Amino acid sequence: MLILECPYCGVKAEETELHGGGEAHLKRFGPGSSDDEFHDYLFMKENPRGVHLERWRHVNGCGKWFHAARCTQTLEVFATYSAQTTEPPQEVKDKISAKRPGWTWREFEG
Amino acid sequence: MSNAVSALGGASFAGLAKVTDTGLGGMITLRGDFASAKFQAAVKAATGTEVPATRKIVFGDTGAAAWMSPDELLLLVDYDGVDAVVAKLGEDLAGEHHMAVNVSDARACFSVSGDAACEVIAKVAPVDLDDGQFLAGDFRRTRFAQVAGAFWLDEAGVFHIVCFRSVGEYMFNLLKAAAHPQSKVGVYA
């Protein structure tokens, strides 16, 4: 059972206090987008073996959404960070690169 | 007001620890920018306290303020005076993005006291309550078995629990079960 440190309140919350929210940093497509763009936005979620950027909510806690960078294979947690960002901050990228050299995310290569 | 009753009507149970419905208290959900001087002044005016640090509760002359999230406080004030405090907060924070809502009647409040109070809570909440881990003035939102709740520890060593009113009876029965006189764990007391 995972423990993730909520970046907002600092609680090292166990999984029963959290709610998982799937892939992080999705770009929303609304009216005006193509069928393909909208389809990909809704349904084509990343499900990597390895480094994954995820959304979590500290639901039995401060109620805030946050992001976690986590290895889906070893469950190692590289960092948790603010939900108010469209991509992982550089320091989070660096932390991941230190542990998983050569990891990639979209166009980014670590 | 004479018509108003709390969820459990002041019920109490004495086992490993004493569990008591502490009755109606005035509570306000206050959301806003903690860094704003105006916000800080409004909190001070309402409760007599500063804005609490992360996961703390602070007590003032006219109330207390508990840290709920980075943009939300729970203000504890006199039950009968809540509407006036909410109105005053509205005035003090006029022109600044904020929200103040009376939630006094949405809550059930309990105290858990006695030597084994820690153990009773540790049976239902995934929180480290060992010596030095949870101190007077600490405030934590978490899960009590299957419902959300918040609790703090006062200077007298009494735990105070707040949950939603609709699950007040569940919370009371849960704490009662955890405080069964023959269920002492014996690690904290």
Next chain:
Amino acid sequence: MSTRLAKQGRLIDRSKQIEFSFNGKKLKGYAGDTLASALLANDQMLVGRSFKYHRPRGLVASGSEEPNALVGLGSSDRFEPNQRATTTELFSGLSAQSQNHWPSLEYDVGELNSKFFSRFLTAGFYYKMFIHPRPFWKHVYEPFIRQSAGLGKAPDKELKDADTYEHFYYFCDVLVIGGGVAGLQAAKSAAATGAKVLVLEEKSYWGGRTPVDGGTIEGLDAEAWIAKTVAELEAMDNVTLRTRTMGAGVYDHGYILGYERLTDHAPGQGGPRHRLWRIRATQTVTATGAIERPLSFAGNDVPGVMLAASMRDYVVNWGVTPGQKVVVATNNDDAYRTAISLHEAGVEVVRVLDTRESGGGDLADKVRALGIRVECGRAIAKVKDGKRVTKVAICAQNGEGGAREEIEADAVAMSGGWSPVVHLWSHCGGKLTWDDAQAHFRPDPERAPTGHDGKPFVVTAGCASGPLTLSAVMADAAAAGAKAAEAAGRPAQSVVEVATSDLTEAPMEAVWMMPAKADIKLRMKTWLDYQNDVKVSDVQLAAREGYESVEHTKRYTTLGMATDQGKLSNINGLAILADSLGAEIPQVGTTTFRPPYHPISMASIAGEARGEIFQPLRKTPMYDWHDSNGAHWEPVGHWRRPYAYVRAGESVHDAVNREVKNTRENLGLLDASTLGKLIVKGPDAGKFLDMLYTNMMSTLKIGKCRYGLMCSENGFLDDDGVVARIDEDTWLCHTTTGGADRIHAHMEEWLQTEWWDWKVYVTNATEQLAQVAVVGPNARKVLEKLNANAGGGMDLSKEALAFMEWKDGEIGGFKARAYRISFSGELSYEIAVAASEGQAFWNALVEAGKEFGVMPYGTECLHILRAEKGFIMIGDETDGTVIPQDLGLHWALSKKKEDYLGKRAQQRSHMADPDRWQLVGLETVDGSVLPDGAYAVGNGTNANGQKNTIGRVTSTYYSATVGRGIAMGLVKHGPKRMGEVLDFPGTDGKIYKAKIVEPIFYDKDGEKQNV
């Protein structure tokens, strides 16, 4: 025979005799006995029958690895099947029943059957039999299997477990699992650093098996060292010691389950029976010891054949010997200790058979010196079948089992070597390495399970690491404790050297088959898995049939799938598999070790969640009034809402009809407190609500209400409700009962993760307010009377508070907010007061309403009233695949807005398909009520030969107002087919005919609500 010895028994108190019963027979034991040792003391070697062949089975082991001695324990509301005699502490009045036999343990019909059926019951029996001949399964095999299969009896389903259970959350730096000498030493080393240490021991006593095996530690004999060390640890503030608590499982990020058995040894003493410790440990030390392996020889399941060290345990710990003439068979030195213990207890050791041509070390010399006959290079060819060992045939190990010598004996002590208990290490991904010298898998410290930081979080100590001699065990344990503490962030310590005494032991020899080239007749009588009746020949058959993977072979043969999870059988089984495949053992590998290590009670997992706290029941402030006024409860999420208020002499259906008519004709009260009330405030609140709702909320005037729809991002209708504009930047959004928490979370999600720069705050005020719907022609009258009684209050006239308006003020002296909204089509007010005053307000309405014919009404009446008006209900007309357009709600979809959640999705081709089923009203031709969920069938059939469906019923009721069944449904091209009669086949075989009509059955022009 097995019997109590005159002396020995370090764990029993001979001054305290205890009475118990086995299969109704009254027996006596001593305080400190396990059920197993007490049974042996009473010469009850036969303890059960095997699962498949019903072969007689006796005790094999002394601990939790015991595969045979499963009993039904207790009676009535404390009965529990499949309890291990070896882990059951004896108590006064204990009553145990053996399992898997009919009609009795001694004479079992299944055993005779097995002689006939055994050729069918080989590996893969079930898979082969399911195929052909088909009728045989149902009429021949299944009845037989059902009669003879099954492990124990389920408790009486009418009875409730008399005990209680609980959880306990605990946090520590170092958790030590296992309280043998290794665990105690590891705890001591860890605790010396100041780390917070918790030590769990599954048994009721400390020290493990070292006092039985002998040796000295720090100059003290083992028992004295254990007592001293436990006392030292107990005196330390940073150490907590728990006996009767098993480390059950190791999970991700250092989550460990501890299973504490508080009253199993003293049932009914009060308090919880089991406590499940939910531990978070920074580091975990598994000092879980090792398990002795059986030897694979024919008849190794005959009662009286026992693991050598277990036999020694019975002698030394409980003063019991399983036999009077014992043969010892071994491939290692440890079994010689058993020979010595037996000899010292006055039991005759007739022969020690050592498979090794070169024999053993110091211990072997000692045994010879005692005058015991030791033969090297020799083996057991066969133990004679029966309910008890009587004769043992001896042969050369390196042969096929010929040239046998038969000797008389009544017990056999066997040792095939030792396997470290690697389960807890492996649960969370710790890898193993094959140790050729010891012929076992042991933890590979280079490939430990890793935690949240990617670093190892489990360390093994003592035998669990692999070493088997006392000096190596103690050195390993001291290092493990220090290592764990350091990894948990404590200062590094130099590892203390623990002085121990050891004897020189000769290397063991791997023996997987005894004799090495045993013929098929012997192999068919050589058991690997005692509980599931898997033999050497079964594994070999599986290999021949192509099962090369150990995981497949396990499932095909059921090897290791019984309740002991192969603690004794796995290594022996996979060695046989490797041999059959011509592969090396490490190539074949092990099956996966999964928690729990040993079965734990389901009730401990449930913990306190039973009875009134099984799950939270959410109650409105008026719950008690409803309950004492006939409420027939309906669960709505965790809420309980009155479905109807049933009066004496009424059926529920009668009550619903009465409530419907009374609300339409007089006055009804509905407790609407459960409806969600979300307050949304901020400069961007209007913009935000315009994104959330399909219709425009930013333009709503202060003081007004508007019905709105919310869709998910993929277009489906998610929730609905009335929105009220409170002030310039504040709106109050009503949601459905089930939607309150969900929609609150939905709003927070979008605000926090997508539009975080928008200035909007949301608070869920649902529970702050008790809300009462005051409905019917007399609604205004009762409220005005309340105001008159109180000497004034808010003006509730049509002019002052028009339809779809709201107002704050006082009603009957209560501070209230009144909404002129109607979900029934009647004159209706929804009044919100403080939840704490909800009951008082309700009482006032009931009292004042008497002269106006007031009656409370429940959710079913609510549903009927809204269906009569054609209002949709989320969850009835919607099911997660329905869009507002399907329901004819185009008017609620703003065309002015560029965007709202769901808008883009509703433009997708399938959403705009004119063939989508659409909402219509349905009236049965004969006035009856359509079955809920019934499908309408059209012409033709689909590819499966089923009739094509062209629609379905979404809501259906008897309407007391119009005196007939009314329904709504989704029908293909429905709105264009008005007047058409459709067929709805019911599950009762009848075909219901219903006409398509407009979905409004009452007051089509809406005059009633607007008065």
